[in-house]
Amino acid sequence: MVKIMYASITKKIVMSLVGLFLTSFLVVHMSINLLILFDDTRQLFNEAAHFMATNPFIQTFQWILFIGFIVHIILGLVLQIQNWMARPVGYDRKGSSEMSFFSKYMIHTGAIVFIFLLLHFANFFVKAKFGHLEEITYDSGTFEDLGILVVQLFQDGGYVAFYVIAILLLGFHLEHGFQSAFQSLGLNHNKYTPVIKVVGTLFSIAITLGYIAIPLVIYFS
Amino acid sequence: MDLTLKIWRQASGLDKGKFVNYKVGNISHDASFLEMLDILNEELVIKGDDPVAFDHDCREGICGACSLYINGRPHGPDRGITTCQMHMRNFKDGETIVIEPWRAKPFPVIKDLMVDRTAFDKIIQAGGFVSVRTGGVPDANAIAIPKHDADLAMDAAACIGCGACVAACKNASAMLFVSAKVSQFALLPQGRPEAHERVQKMVAKMDELGFGNCTNTYACEAECPKEISVANIARMNREFLTAKIVAQKA
Numbered sequence: 525m526v527k528i529m530y531a532s533i534t535k536k537i538v539m540s541l542v543g544l545f546l547t548s549f550l551v552v553h554m555s556i557n558l559l560i561l562f563d564d565t566r567q568l569f570n571e572a573a574h575f576m577a578t579n580p581f582i583q584t585f586q587w588i589l590f591i592g593f594i595v596h597i598i599l600g601l602v603l604q605i606q607n608w609m610a611r612p613v614g615y616d617r618k619g620s621s622e623m624s625f626f627s628k629y630m631i632h633t634g635a636i637v638f639i640f641l642l643l644h645f646a647n648f649f650v651k652a653k654f655g656h657l658e659e660i661t662y663d664s665g666t667f668e669d670l671g672i673l674v675v676q677l678f679q680d681g682g683y684v685a686f687y688v689i690a691i692l693l694l695g696f697h698l699e700h701g702f703q704s705a706f707q708s709l710g711l712n713h714n715k716y717t718p719v720i721k722v723v724g725t726l727f728s729i730a731i732t733l734g735y736i737a738i739p740l741v742i743y744f745s
Numbered sequence: 746m747d748l749t750l751k752i753w754r755q756a757s758g759l760d761k762g763k764f765v766n767y768k769v770g771n772i773s774h775d776a777s778f779l780e781m782l783d784i785l786n787e788e789l790v791i792k793g794d795d796p797v798a799f800d801h802d803c804r805e806g807i808c809g810a811c812s813l814y815i816n817g818r819p820h821g822p823d824r825g826i827t828t829c830q831m832h833m834r835n836f837k838d839g840e841t842i843v844i845e846p847w848r849a850k851p852f853p854v855i856k857d858l859m860v861d862r863t864a865f866d867k868i869i870q871a872g873g874f875v876s877v878r879t880g881g882v883p884d885a886n887a888i889a890i891p892k893h894d895a896d897l898a899m900d901a902a903a904c905i906g907c908g909a910c911v912a913a914c915k916n917a918s919a920m921l922f923v924s925a926k927v928s929q930f931a932l933l934p935q936g937r938p939e940a941h942e943r944v945q946k947m948v949a950k951m952d953e954l955g956f957g958n959c960t961n962t963y964a965c966e967a968e969c970p971k972e973i974s975v976a977n978i979a980r981m982n983r984e985f986l987t988a989k990i991v992a993q994k995a
């Protein structure tokens with residue numbers, strides 16, 4: 525059905541635009557998360573969380589983000605199923621000529637990230653939105669203490685391990701995805717493409733380390 | 746050198762097919778891969794067995810007829826050459842060589858290692874040409890073309906349509922082939938008048954035939970005997986996007 529409606533390239537272009545949009549969200553989310561490491565009272569983090577939860581622009585954006593995830597996941601599945609169907613009989617000797625290693629595992633890394641997202645959603649988003657959080661008072665006012673939720677969750681070694689693994693896989697997803705998105709959009713140029721590839725790798729490493737630092741620092745301190 | 750060949754045998758498209766092991770001995774390092782298969786086939790014929798069917802024609806790397814997925818690589822080891830240009834010095838004495846046909850839904854097996862690549866012809870028929878009217882011979886220098894563009898167009902036109910890109914791709918995608926054919930025209934002024942129509946029709950045909958999508962794994966470029974660059978794929982995506990946006994409704 526989708527195949528009849530949208531050309532392969534159309535799907536890839538949408539996929540890449542949504543992928544880059546999700547990537548930008550990762551940066552914002554990580555910046556806020558990192559605030560929790562900067563003070564013991566979690567004031568910076570709680571204030572930022574309060575801002576994100578009440579700002580009307582962010583609140584609207586949240587829905588666009590939500591739709592973005594759904595589109596990315598549905599298109600990813602459709603593309604992958606078509607790709608599997610294109611080779612009904614496989615090879616005895618599997619090829620390994622790829623020049624972008626993690627491209628072979630986009631659906632696998634994506635699937636784990638998806639499971640992680642569901643868990644993450646239940647742990648933080650649902651509790652922050654619908655659950656009852658304790659309040660904490662600073663000189664700037666009284667805020668819901670979302671930070672304490674984070675600190676408590678990251679006492680659990682199993683959860684920390686899963687968090688770290690999922691983020692690592694997200695890093696792999698991005699290592700291929702970042703430069704791939706530019707190629708899908710037709711942005712390949714002998715001057716800029718080598719730069720994009722290096723930036724993509726450095727960016728994935730930065731995102732991975734940034735996210736992983738939080739549970740590790742909390743768990744071990 | 747003595748070798749064991751693990752070859753895919755399949756009597757016809759309807760047959761299920763299976764791997765059969767053959768021993769060949771006394772093969773020269775200087776023999777070409779196809780000569781080695783010729784020797785095997787002669788032995789099979791003498792024994793009264795059915796020779797192994799495989800595609801070949803020019804045997805000098807220009808026609809695109811030869812194929813073969815050898816030890817997990819289209820056109821075997823070594824970069825930038827076709828199977829017919831590959832020599833036995835790439836293998837070790839006593840080695841087992843696995844030989845399979847191209848695997849893709851749009852490339853059904855005809856017999857043994859031969860597959861039907863008509864799908865590529867259909868994509869060309871959908872738009873891979875320039876319509877010209879007959880008449881007087883135009884002046885060769887009437888249209889100025891930058892050297893750089895002409896070179897890129899020639900690089901794209903080096904594609905011999907062998908299908909190694911499809912065979913190498915984990916998704917059996919034909920994007921490198923189609924993008925080379927789109928690019929060789931898109932880069933030249935003679936190709937511009939039909940450019941928008943061409944890219945849309947060729948991509949539509951490629952999708953309809955059941956080739957996979959592009960994940961930018963770039964195995965195609967690594968295995969292409971003509972070393973066609975994936976920059977062509979980006980160019981095609983660009984052409985496709987512009988066509989979708991600016992082309993008038995048909």
Ligand code: HEM
Pocket residue numbers: 536537539540541543544546547550596597600601603604630631633634635637638697698700701702704705706708958959960961
């Ligand atoms: C924060 C989360 C995510 C980010 C930032 C992200 C980012 C990206 C980017 C930039 C691409 C490259 C697009 C292209 O090549 O055009 C991509 C591809 C892909 N993503 Fe994600 N992604 C995320 C989550 C997911 C999830 C949850 C799935 C679940 C199925 C998924 C599945 C895929 C697949 C299958 C591809 C490859 C598509 C193809 O080229 O065939 N991604 N992603």
Ligand code: FES
Pocket residue numbers: 800801802803804805806807808809810811827828829830
């Ligand atoms: S037989 Fe012509 S290219 Fe190999």
